[in-house]
Amino acid sequence: xxxxxxxxxWYLAAGAQTGVIDRVAVVVGNQAITESxxxxxxxxxxxxxxxxxxLGPEARKAAxxxxxxxxxxxxxxxxxxxxxxxxxxxxxxxxxxxxxxxRSIPAYHAALQKYGLTEDELKRHLLWQAAxxxxxxxxxxxxxxxxxxxxxxxxDRATDGVAAVQDQMDVWLKQARxxxxxQFKKAAFQ
Numbered sequence: 075x076x077x078x079x080x081x082x083x084w085y086l087a088a089g090a091q092t093g094v095i096d097r098v099a100v101v102v103g104n105q106a107i108t109e110s111x112x113x114x115x116x117x118x119x120x121x122x123x124x125x126x127x128x129l130g131p132e133a134r135k136a137a138x139x140x141x142x143x144x145x146x147x148x149x150x151x152x153x154x155x156x157x158x159x160x161x162x163x164x165x166x167x168x169x170x171x172x173x174x175x176x177r178s179i180p181a182y183h184a185a186l187q188k189y190g191l192t193e194d195e196l197k198r199h200l201l202w203q204a205a206x207x208x209x210x211x212x213x214x215x216x217x218x219x220x221x222x223x224x225x226x227x228x229x230d231r232a233t234d235g236v237a238a239v240q241d242q243m244d245v246w247l248k249q250a251r252x253x254x255x256x257q258f259k260k261a262a263f264q
Contacts, residue, residue: 099138107145112137121185134263147247167197
């Protein structure tokens with residue numbers, strides 16, 4: 075055998091010994107959500123909610139459910155031509171989040187480390203949240219606008235408007251889930 079062939083065989087054998095790098099946790103239509111994406115979602119949610127990190131089966135399942143909704147929203151945004159925020163907005167969103175929630179940069183970095191997150195992961199998530207909020211407002215807000223009411227009713231109207239938008243979003247997500255094949259892989263949630 076030539077040296078090149080031996081080298082290729084060694085490389086393939088070494089690769090086979092490394093095992094599974096990631097596995098599919100959920101299939102949504104013809105798109106996959108990996109186990110590492112589920113774990114990242116659980117970490118980000120715990121971090122943003124300032125909750126203890128829980129990567130148990132129930133927390134991973136809840137994270138996967140959120141990712142299914144996010145994937146359905148992303149698909150609708152793409153089909154509907156909804157604009158995504160530009161990458162430069164991510165820096166501003168991240169800076170605002172850090173300033174609002176942490177007294178110092180070392181405290182912020184310590185919190186990221188505690189939850190096993192990188193700043194880029196957080197920035198992408200915050201940018202996604204901004205995109206999802208814009209989509210929700212554009213897609214559902216117009217359908218729920220109420221007629222003008224007296225000024226003293228403006229707070230109630232705003233609360234009612236937010237609830238109506240959320241209701242419309244919930245109905246849409248339920249309908250989108252009903253027409254989409256969604257398969258959770260049991261092994262990812264044990």
